[in-house]
Amino acid sequence: MSDYLYNSISVLGEIEHEKYEELKAYFAGAPMWLIDSFQIIKMEKDYTFIRENEPVKYIYLIIEGIVRAADYRIYGIVYDFMRVNTLEAMGGMELVLDLPAYTATIETVTPCIAIKIPKHSYEKWLNTDINALKREAKTVGRYLLETDRKSRAYLFLQGADRLALYLVDTYKKNEKNGMFFVNYSRAELSEMTGLCVRTVNRAVKKFHENGWITKEGNKFSINKEQYMKMNEMVSALIER
Numbered sequence: 001m002s003d004y005l006y007n008s009i010s011v012l013g014e015i016e017h018e019k020y021e022e023l024k025a026y027f028a029g030a031p032m033w034l035i036d037s038f039q040i041i042k043m044e045k046d047y048t049f050i051r052e053n054e055p056v057k058y059i060y061l062i063i064e065g066i067v068r069a070a071d072y073r074i075y076g077i078v079y080d081f082m083r084v085n086t087l088e089a090m091g092g093m094e095l096v097l098d099l100p101a102y103t104a105t106i107e108t109v110t111p112c113i114a115i116k117i118p119k120h121s122y123e124k125w126l127n128t129d130i131n132a133l134k135r136e137a138k139t140v141g142r143y144l145l146e147t148d149r150k151s152r153a154y155l156f157l158q159g160a161d162r163l164a165l166y167l168v169d170t171y172k173k174n175e176k177n178g179m180f181f182v183n184y185s186r187a188e189l190s191e192m193t194g195l196c197v198r199t200v201n202r203a204v205k206k207f208h209e210n211g212w213i214t215k216e217g218n219k220f221s222i223n224k225e226q227y228m229k230m231n232e233m234v235s236a237l238i239e240r
Contacts, residue, residue, distance in 0.1 A: 016064075019063055019064065019087070022087045023063060023087060026061075026087055026135075029129065029131065029132075030125065030129070030132070031125070031128075033121070034117070034121055034122070034124075034125050037117055037118055037121040038115050038116070038117060039115070039116040039117075040113065040114075040115060040116070041113070041114050041116050042111070042112070042113050042114075043065075043108050043111065043112045043113075043114065044108065044111055045108055045109065045110055045111050046107060046108060046109075047107060047108045047112075048105060048106070048107040049067075049106060049107070049108070049114075050090060050091065050102050050104070050105060050106040051102065051105050052101075052102055052103065052104050052105045053101050053102065054101060054102055055100060055101055055102075056091050056094045056095070056099070056100060056101060056102055056119050057118070057119055058091065058116050058117060058118060058119060059089050059090065059091040059092060059095070059116075059117045059118075059119060059122040060089070060090040060091060060106075060114045060115070060116055060117075061087060061088070061089055061090070061114060061115040061117070062087070062088070062090070062112055062113075062114050063087065063113050063114065063115060064112060064113035065108060065109070065110045065111055065112030065113060066108070066109040066110045066112070067090070067106055067107065067108050067109060067112060068106065068107060068108075068109050069104040069105065069106045088139060089122070089136065089139070090106055091119070091122075092122070092136050092139065092140065093139075093140045093143065095119070095122065095123050095126060095136070096126075096133075096136055096137055096140050097140070156237075157234075157237060159195065159199050159202070159203060160199075160202065160203035160206050160207070161233075161234070161237055162193050162194075162195060163189065163193050163195060163199075163200060163203040163204075163207075164203070164207070164212075164230050164233060164234050165234050166189075166192055166193050167182070167207075167213075167222065167230060168227065168230055168231045168234050170182075171222050171227045175222075175224070175227070178223055178224035179221060179222070179223055179224075180221065180222045180227070181219065181221045182213075182219060182220050182221065182222065183219055185218075186200050186201055186204070186218075189204075204220065207220075207230070208220070210229075211226065211229070212226045212229055212230045213226060214226070
């Protein structure tokens with residue numbers, strides 16, 4: 001099946017080997033009719049490919065690049081509540097929960113390559129392959145648990161503490177060899193946390209003075225020791 005998958009998707013030679021291995025594992029045992037239904041699409045940065053409340057017609061798997069789900073409705077503030085650079089099915093949660101429409105607007109943060117799958121094909125696969133259904137259900141469950149935890153924590157954390165929680169969670173997902181390079185702009189950090197840019201700037205300055213981050217121009221990085229210190233502070237706040 002891996003050879004059939006590789007021969008069916010011409011762009012696989014363009015993506016990282018690690019992502020290709022994830023893709024093989026994701027579709028291990030998938031029927032040929034599912035793979036034959038794949039469409040490969042390339043999307044530019046800042047392109048909206050899913051809109052909240054529109055009927056679910058396709059499932060998207062991002063195989064290269066980063067996408068985000070953002071809420072624009074609350075007090076005119078853009079709240080970037082999800083960023084994804086892993087192999088997850090955009091629209092899969094709606095299928096598992098029997099929801100007829102997309103629950104979020106999703107747009108690209110970077111140029112992206114995605115596999116676009118008709119809803120009926122992906123749904124048929126989940127209904128006929130218990131392992132595929134279990135994996136999708138676990139992904140949905142983890143997402144809902146994490147979202148609930150973060151929402152409850154955000155109710156009590158303000159300013160620098162809220163940004164610290166975001167950085168701790170993001171470090172755990174993205175660190176490589178103990179390092180995480182934060183290449184987001186202050187405006188992006190503002191959208192990810194629901195804080196204003198001025199508050200983000202003050203928080204970054206405070207973290208630098210505390211030795212929790214290493215500034216590199218307008219960007220900064222976090223090493224394992226710095227993460228441990230920040231995580232200890234955040235954990236104490238949440239427990240209290």
